[in-house]
Amino acid sequence: MAEWEPWCSGEVLVGSGAEGDLVALVEPLSFWGGVDDTTGAIIDGHHPQVGIILAGSALLMGATRGSSSSTSTLLECIRRRTAPEVLLFTDTDPILVVAAVVAWELYGRGPTVVLLSASPDVDGVTRVRVDNDGRVSARRNFERERT
Amino acid sequence: MNTPVAPSTELTAGERSMLAGEEGPAVALAMRVLLVAAQAQKAQRLIPITAAHIDGCLYHGPSSLDFVRVLVEGGGRVRVPTTLNVGGLDLNRPDLFIGSSTRRTSATELMDSYVGLGCQPTFTCAPYQLPGRPQRGEDVAWAESNAIVFGNSMIGLRTNRYGDLVDICAAIAGLVPYSGLHIARNRVARSVFTVDPDVRTLDEDLLPALLGHHVSRLTGTLIPVIDGLQDLDITEDWGKAFGAAAASGGGVAMFHVAGATPEAPDLATAIQGLPPLLERRVTHADLMAAHEELTTSALDARLGGVSLGTPHLSRTQLVEIADDLAGRLVQVPTFATTSRSVASSEPDAVARLEASGVTIVRDTCIYGPSKVLDPDGTMMTNSAKWAYYAPSQLGYQVILASRKDCVESAVQGRILVGGGRG
Numbered sequence: 289m290a291e292w293e294p295w296c297s298g299e300v301l302v303g304s305g306a307e308g309d310l311v312a313l314v315e316p317l318s319f320w321g322g323v324d325d326t327t328g329a330i331i332d333g334h335h336p337q338v339g340i341i342l343a344g345s346a347l348l349m350g351a352t353r354g355s356s357s358s359t360s361t362l363l364e365c366i367r368r369r370t371a372p373e374v375l376l377f378t379d380t381d382p383i384l385v386v387a388a389v390v391a392w393e394l395y396g397r398g399p400t401v402v403l404l405s406a407s408p409d410v411d412g413v414t415r416v417r418v419d420n421d422g423r424v425s426a427r428r429n430f431e432r433e434r435t
Numbered sequence: 436m437n438t439p440v441a442p443s444t445e446l447t448a449g450e451r452s453m454l455a456g457e458e459g460p461a462v463a464l465a466m467r468v469l470l471v472a473a474q475a476q477k478a479q480r481l482i483p484i485t486a487a488h489i490d491g492c493l494y495h496g497p498s499s500l501d502f503v504r505v506l507v508e509g510g511g512r513v514r515v516p517t518t519l520n521v522g523g524l525d526l527n528r529p530d531l532f533i534g535s536s537t538r539r540t541s542a543t544e545l546m547d548s549y550v551g552l553g554c555q556p557t558f559t560c561a562p563y564q565l566p567g568r569p570q571r572g573e574d575v576a577w578a579e580s581n582a583i584v585f586g587n588s589m590i591g592l593r594t595n596r597y598g599d600l601v602d603i604c605a606a607i608a609g610l611v612p613y614s615g616l617h618i619a620r621n622r623v624a625r626s627v628f629t630v631d632p633d634v635r636t637l638d639e640d641l642l643p644a645l646l647g648h649h650v651s652r653l654t655g656t657l658i659p660v661i662d663g664l665q666d667l668d669i670t671e672d673w674g675k676a677f678g679a680a681a682a683s684g685g686g687v688a689m690f691h692v693a694g695a696t697p698e699a700p701d702l703a704t705a706i707q708g709l710p711p712l713l714e715r716r717v718t719h720a721d722l723m724a725a726h727e728e729l730t731t732s733a734l735d736a737r738l739g740g741v742s743l744g745t746p747h748l749s750r751t752q753l754v755e756i757a758d759d760l761a762g763r764l765v766q767v768p769t770f771a772t773t774s775r776s777v778a779s780s781e782p783d784a785v786a787r788l789e790a791s792g793v794t795i796v797r798d799t800c801i802y803g804p805s806k807v808l809d810p811d812g813t814m815m816t817n818s819a820k821w822a823y824y825a826p827s828q829l830g831y832q833v834i835l836a837s838r839k840d841c842v843e844s845a846v847q848g849r850i851l852v853g854g855g856r857g
Contacts, residue, residue, distance in 0.1 A: 301475055316686055321824045325496065331827050334728075351656050351686050356490050356578040359598035364496035379656070380614075382472040383598040389471040390600050393464060394501050403475060 295416060295426035296408035298376070302388040303400030307417035308346035308373040310426070312410040313337065316351055319358035319365075319384065328370030346374035346416045348408075351381045362387035366398050374418055375401045444473045444612070445480050453608060461511030465604035469612065472601050478612030486569045487517040487606035488562045490578035491599040492549040494523035494542035502600060503548040506607065513553040513606040518562045520579045521747075522546035525798045526558070527775070546798075552603065558798035559774030561675065561747040563590060566776070571697055574617055576605035580688075581746045581820065584678035587689035589671060591697040593617045596688045616689055622698060624660035624691050624705040626653075626713035631663070633719045638837035643673045644819035645722040647680030648729060651687050657712055660691040660705040669695035672749055679746050680819035729822040732813040732832035734850055739812030739831070741765070741845040742801055743838065744772030745821040750781050752838075757787040759842040765792045766848030767812075772796045793845075813850065815841045 314336055317323070322332035328343030343365075362384050365371035371391075375384060380403065391398030400418050412428040419425075446454065454470070456463040473481065491499065523542025524532040532539050550556050557565055562577070563585050569575050571591030577583050578597040586592035595615040597605060605611045616622055628650050634642065650659050659681075667673075669692050681687035691699035699705035743756060748771060756771060771788055775797045778785050785795055801821075813832045816822055822835040836844070836852050844851045 299474070301471055318683075320495075321828050333827050334823070356580050356583070356596060356598040356602075357493060357495065359600050360491065360493070360495035360499055363498045363502070363600070367496065367498040367501070377475070380476045381596075382475040382601060382612075383596065385475040386468060386472055386598060386601040389468055390502055391498075393467070394498070394505065401475075 290427045290429060292417065292425040292427055294423065295413065296404055296406065296424045298402045298404035298422045298424070300418070300420065300422045301385055301401045301403055302392060303398060304420050305418055306373045306400040307415065308344055310348060310410065310413050310416050311337070311340060311342060311345040311372070312348040313350070317349065319361040323361055323365065325361055325364040325368055325370060328365055342372050343370040345372045346376060347372040348376040348378070348410065350377070350379040356383065358383050359387045363391055366391040367395065372399050374416065375399050376416070376424065377401070377403050378407045444470055444478055450481060450610070459510040461506045461509030461607055464505065464509060465511070465607040468601055468604040469608055469610060473612035473614070476612050476614040478614040480613050481610040482574055482613045482617060483609055484515055484576050484605060484611050485573045486515050486575045487513065487602060488520060488575070488577040488579060488582055489517055489549060489554055489602045489606060490520040491603050492519050492522050492546050492554070492558070494538070494545045497541070499545050500541055500548070503545060503552070503603075506603065507548055507551060511552050511607050513603075514609040515606055517554040517606045518557040518559070518565060519546070519549055519554045520558070520582070521560050521799045522558050523799060525796050527797060531794070531796065549603070552607070554606070557774065557776060559747050559776065560800060561749070561774065563671070564747065564749050564774065564777055574611065576602055576611050578602035580682035581675065581679040583688050584682045584690065585675055587616055587622070588678060588691065588696050589674040596686075622658065622689060623707040623709055624658050624699070625709065625711060626657040626659045626715070627662060627702070627706065627711045628659055628715050628717050629662045630717045631719060634717065634722055636719065637722060638839075640817055640837040640839070641726070641835070642722070643677035644680045644817070644835070645725045646717065647677035648683075648819050648823070649717060649721050649725040650690070651681040653715055654687065654713065656686055658689050658691070659687070660693055660699055660702060662693045662702050664692055665694040672752060675746055675749070676819070680823075683820040683823040726835060729819055729835040730833065731826050732834050734834065734852055736832065736850060737812035738767050738815065738844055738848060738850045740768040740770070740814050741841050742770050742772075742814055742816040742818070742821055743841060744770070744796070745800055745816070745818040747800075748773040748777065750777055753777065753781045753784040753788070756793075756838065756842060757784040759839055760788065760791045760793070760846065762787070763791060763846045765845040767845055769793045769845040770796055770801050772799075772801055774798070815844050815850065817841050
């Protein structure tokens with residue numbers, strides 16, 4: 289069995305310890321128009337990762353793009369429990385962070401958001417775990433655990 | 436969970452008392468949200484704004500109402516002049532709304548709730564087409580991607596890409612994090628796109644849409660400057676089409692057109708002596724490829740309808756479409772989307788369009804949650820933004836074409852594409 293290993297670190301902006309299967313975006317994604325809030329699936333036909341389910345994931349991304357309604361789409365995903373469990377940002381972009389903080393205010397739950405200090409190497413990483421201090425550990429080449 | 440207070444953001448005494456709840460729960464909530472946004476952007480402090488434009492009035496689900504209700508119950512009130520983006524329906528034509536009565540009721544309540552917070556019932560994605568818009572150099576909090584890119588680029592406003600929820604927080608607090616495009620040195624062009632002369636053979640209506648889409652695909656988060664268009668008349672409608680396309684296809688929040696936009700009287704001013712991180716030539720073939728990417732339908736398909744007005748039509752554009760129609764009747768459902776402000780300023784054009792069978796839609800936009808049509812066949816549009824989103828949002832097949840081709844197709848009841856194919 290693959291072991292947890294230290295992977296990267298950053299600043300926890302919202303939430304606390306959490307984990308999920310890694311989805312590393314290869315291109316920026318607009319949640320509005322790009323993610324179905326009823327399923328958490330990427331539906332933007334222009335995006336190379338169309339069809340991937342984000343519900344329960346640990347989503348690694350740089351800046352967002354497109355509509356400013358993405359905050360509302362993510363908030364609605366959180367309400368419906370189709371949102372990622374963890375948001376790992378490599379760029380300073382508040383659009384999705386705001387949805388997370390508002391979700392905690394409204395519902396007392398939501399994704400954990402970490403602003404990473406550097407872009408990590410995603411090769412082989414399948415699952416990641418964040419602790420309360422912003423340390424992120426990873427499992428590599430490990431079969432997807434979520435059923 | 437208690438939202439952590441950004442330790443790196445310095446607050447004034449007044450801001451600290453707002454955070455502590457001395458001006459009511461809504462102000463305190465707004466401050467907590469703003470401080471997390473500030474921390475995400477590594478902002479050292481907050482700065483005052485002079486105006487706001489709010490996107491949060493478009494209904495996305497029960498969570499939209501959950502948030503605004505907390506603000507209303509907490510005594511929220513905007514403290515700067517605040518305009519509203521499109522809502523979920525045309526309040527004057529609720530019959531156009533396709534969806535459950537529950538959703539319609541919720542969408543209406545959301546729009547009314549934002550008005551109740553002191554926002555102006557403008558309901559337009561093009562606040563730059565309203566009288567009394569803010570002026571060059573003003574710090575504002577604008578949401579709506581096309582408005583943001585237009586405000587920064589064509590007016591010289593200073594706004595970051597504010598999203599839903601933080602937009603109303605900024606309006607209630609009158610503050611935003613000092614970061615990004617509020618800082619002058621971050622507004623410099625770092626990519627240069629030099630346009631080949633032969634792109635001028637493209638339809639003038641399609642050129643900005645295709646160019647905006649193409650540039651956004653390459654520039655990433657770099658602010659681009661477009662060079663080589665010095666003898667072209669860069670109108671506000673040109674900038675609107677370019678910006679809407681660039682913001683949909685990419686993350687562009689600001690662009691310069693050398694010799695045309697307010698912060699780019701020439702190329703040298705736009706780049707401020709910094710070496711570009713990306714330099715590209717733009718060819719006719721590049722823009723034809725962009726056209727292919729934004730057209731999902733075969734040209735021999737059945738025409739289901741025509742959509743014009745994403746972003747909302749300007750007064751000039753309403754008149755142009757009415758002139759193109761010249762009193763002829765449309766044979767397929769044809770929609771012209773604009774604001775109540777623009778429509779009421781052009782009653783003659785509106786009357787002519789309606790006499791031709793065009794449905795004028797105000798207050799909303801005809802994609803996303805506010806679906807007002809259900810076409811049997813391919814949709815035509817001259818909007819890169821609509822072409823970009825309609826296939827995934829609405830499941831339509833789309834042809835991107837010039838305004839004149841869209842109008843002629845609507846009149847003939849079949850797809851006619853000629854002028855736009857250069």
